[in-house]
Amino acid sequence: MNYDEEEQPEEEGGEEIQASVAELAQAPVPNAIRGIRACKRCGLLKTLDQFINEGCENCPFLDMVDNHERTSMCTTAFYEGHAAVMDPRESWVAKWIRVDNNLPGVYAISVTGQFDRDTEEDLENRGYRWRCKPSA
Numbered sequence: 001m002n003y004d005e006e007e008q009p010e011e012e013g014g015e016e017i018q019a020s021v022a023e024l025a026q027a028p029v030p031n032a033i034r035g036i037r038a039c040k041r042c043g044l045l046k047t048l049d050q051f052i053n054e055g056c057e058n059c060p061f062l063d064m065v066d067n068h069e070r071t072s073m074c075t076t077a078f079y080e081g082h083a084a085v086m087d088p089r090e091s092w093v094a095k096w097i098r099v100d101n102n103l104p105g106v107y108a109i110s111v112t113g114q115f116d117r118d119t120e121e122d123l124e125n126r127g128y129r130w131r132c133k134p135s136a
């Protein structure tokens, strides 16, 4: 009997899995438990420092990088729940919380807050929607 042939490792799908793992490794995730804020537009969760250093990967037009004031304004600590979304286009959770066009990451389930009028107008003009809602 020739066992060698039967024990060939199955390679099918291996590359695909590795590619998605590599993509996941790039996903921005909060690097601390405390001080986490949600992007008011997309609900991405990161620390204030991460938002200041990197901005929001989904919303570069919010101009948060190196701008403490903008970052404070465009993110909020008032959010509820969180969902790690690995494949936004395939995930029903991503569709449910309306982040299916965004990058993989950790997202708030709901975000409470409001943009100032200028930013709202800017987003409207660009045809972007946002997730934060003023508290009732």
Ligand SMILES: [Zn+2]
Pocket (backbone or CB within 6 Å): 039, 040, 041, 042, 043, 044, 056, 057, 058, 059
């Ligand atoms: Zn965002």
